[in-house]
Amino acid sequence: MKKFINKPENIVAELLEGFALSHPDRIRLVGNNLVARALPKAKGKVGVVTLGGSGHEPGLSGFVGEGMLDISVPGEIFAAPGAPRCLEAIRLAEYGSGVLFIVLNHAGDVLSSNLTMEMAKREGLNVKMTLTHEDISGGTNPEDRRGLVGFLPVYKVAGAAAEEGQPLNACFEIAERMGRNMRTLAVAVQTATHPSTGQAIFDLPDDEMEIGMGQHGEAGTGRMKLKTADETAEIMLDMLLKDLGVKAGEELLVIVNGAGATTLMELFTLFRRVDQILKAKGIKLVRAKVGEFITTQEQAGFQLMIARMDKELIRLWDAPSNAPYFVVR
Amino acid sequence: MSECITKDEFGRMVAGAATEIRTKHVMLSELDCAAGDGDHGATMLRTMEKLEKAFAPGGSDDLKICLKDAGWSVLGVDGGASSSLLGVFFTGMADAVGNDLTEMFEAGLAALQKQTKARPGDKTMMDALVPAINALRSAANGGKSVREALYDAAAAARAGADATRNLQARYGRAKFLGEKTLGHADPGATSISFLFEGFYNGFTSVKGESNNA
Numbered sequence: 001m002k003k004f005i006n007k008p009e010n011i012v013a014e015l016l017e018g019f020a021l022s023h024p025d026r027i028r029l030v031g032n033n034l035v036a037r038a039l040p041k042a043k044g045k046v047g048v049v050t051l052g053g054s055g056h057e058p059g060l061s062g063f064v065g066e067g068m069l070d071i072s073v074p075g076e077i078f079a080a081p082g083a084p085r086c087l088e089a090i091r092l093a094e095y096g097s098g099v100l101f102i103v104l105n106h107a108g109d110v111l112s113s114n115l116t117m118e119m120a121k122r123e124g125l126n127v128k129m130t131l132t133h134e135d136i137s138g139g140t141n142p143e144d145r146r147g148l149v150g151f152l153p154v155y156k157v158a159g160a161a162a163e164e165g166q167p168l169n170a171c172f173e174i175a176e177r178m179g180r181n182m183r184t185l186a187v188a189v190q191t192a193t194h195p196s197t198g199q200a201i202f203d204l205p206d207d208e209m210e211i212g213m214g215q216h217g218e219a220g221t222g223r224m225k226l227k228t229a230d231e232t233a234e235i236m237l238d239m240l241l242k243d244l245g246v247k248a249g250e251e252l253l254v255i256v257n258g259a260g261a262t263t264l265m266e267l268f269t270l271f272r273r274v275d276q277i278l279k280a281k282g283i284k285l286v287r288a289k290v291g292e293f294i295t296t297q298e299q300a301g302f303q304l305m306i307a308r309m310d311k312e313l314i315r316l317w318d319a320p321s322n323a324p325y326f327v328v329r
Numbered sequence: 330m331s332e333c334i335t336k337d338e339f340g341r342m343v344a345g346a347a348t349e350i351r352t353k354h355v356m357l358s359e360l361d362c363a364a365g366d367g368d369h370g371a372t373m374l375r376t377m378e379k380l381e382k383a384f385a386p387g388g389s390d391d392l393k394i395c396l397k398d399a400g401w402s403v404l405g406v407d408g409g410a411s412s413s414l415l416g417v418f419f420t421g422m423a424d425a426v427g428n429d430l431t432e433m434f435e436a437g438l439a440a441l442q443k444q445t446k447a448r449p450g451d452k453t454m455m456d457a458l459v460p461a462i463n464a465l466r467s468a469a470n471g472g473k474s475v476r477e478a479l480y481d482a483a484a485a486a487r488a489g490a491d492a493t494r495n496l497q498a499r500y501g502r503a504k505f506l507g508e509k510t511l512g513h514a515d516p517g518a519t520s521i522s523f524l525f526e527g528f529y530n531g532f533t534s535v536k537g538e539s540n541n542a
Binding site for chain 1: 358359362366367368371372401403404405406407408409410411412413414416417444445500501504
């Protein structure tokens, strides 16, 4: 393993320190290594909190900022934080109108957040939890679908709704509506190594790719010979459009998220083909993002996400944000 | 075995478990590489540190307080599902202090089963934990001593963990691997078997006593 780290057990604390120091005007660490906005939200607005393992930078703490998240609770490398720190974050993000708790569907995150919700209820805190689960490789049962890069539009639209003063129920409904209307599929061509253990997470021969690869490098289900960018985009987009049931004339947001070692050169090449296919089918591409929003170390591959948009979702997606890794002016 | 366990006895069990995990954590991480991300050993090490701290000399003499502290600090390990589940387990045990050891373990299991739908056969820690606690129950009903009961529990946990080799994961991250999980023991179940082996070793570690049941 060739990584610029110090002691393995200090990776998370040191990366958070560096992240906060590099954005002192927008981010600060509070309490037990919680990532919060430098300037807390105004009283009376809904707080927005999320949790998730580290090692996926800029996910998830890169999206803390005005117009998006209030606090993110980072866990250890690839591991969910426990309930105590999540509860601490929710207490801090209570500005008088309740807290929206956005959770990506992964076993550890769900367990921690369910425990957090029980404790929060006992304390009389007003919290609503929304689960993102849009990875179609998990099968048809929503419980089996993991939360991948779809967290990004959910943070964005729910965060914008909270920022403009919408009540908790409305923020929750917007997050759920965004969640219901999005689908993601991931593909990997090269493994990542766990930065603490130095061990490769899975084996993948040089000439193969695997569709359905998880965010933590969990090996996926569909392994095949490496295909061209166009062929890969076609296979994946076709599966996504079918699963979401997209019809001609509908409006889509598309995100191409690099896994860490896949270049922008490749991501743009893939996106170009996605755009061509959508045009040919008469589907409107209304918004798009190509880049790295959640990574898995030096894993190579990408996630392709599509989301059906409506007027309000587009408006909220376009609203301002000063989150370090998602600035909208 | 109907007598209540003391704080010192449980503290010895925890110390025994910590020793066991410290000796074998590399193997746990290796098992985790087969179907996970290879950090299970490190998570278990951090978990054992918290557990030992909760029972460290100079702390409370009240078993309930120690177990509550243990549960809360293990929840705070931030090591994904494994540490959260163990935190829930010790918190559940704390609520049953005052009952005998078997009842305490059963309360821990009941608390756990409220948080996860995983059951034996799903290739998770439940495959070792449920047989271990069933063994404690049988031993207690059969009038065996705590030491004998813990010996049976360790053997049952070990057998349960070994048998996960032939199971396909149906829970947690590893479920997405399907058949690829066959042939490797589940790291969570293996940890549980180490814990119970350590509980037995720790319980029997009093000077002058033999380690054989």
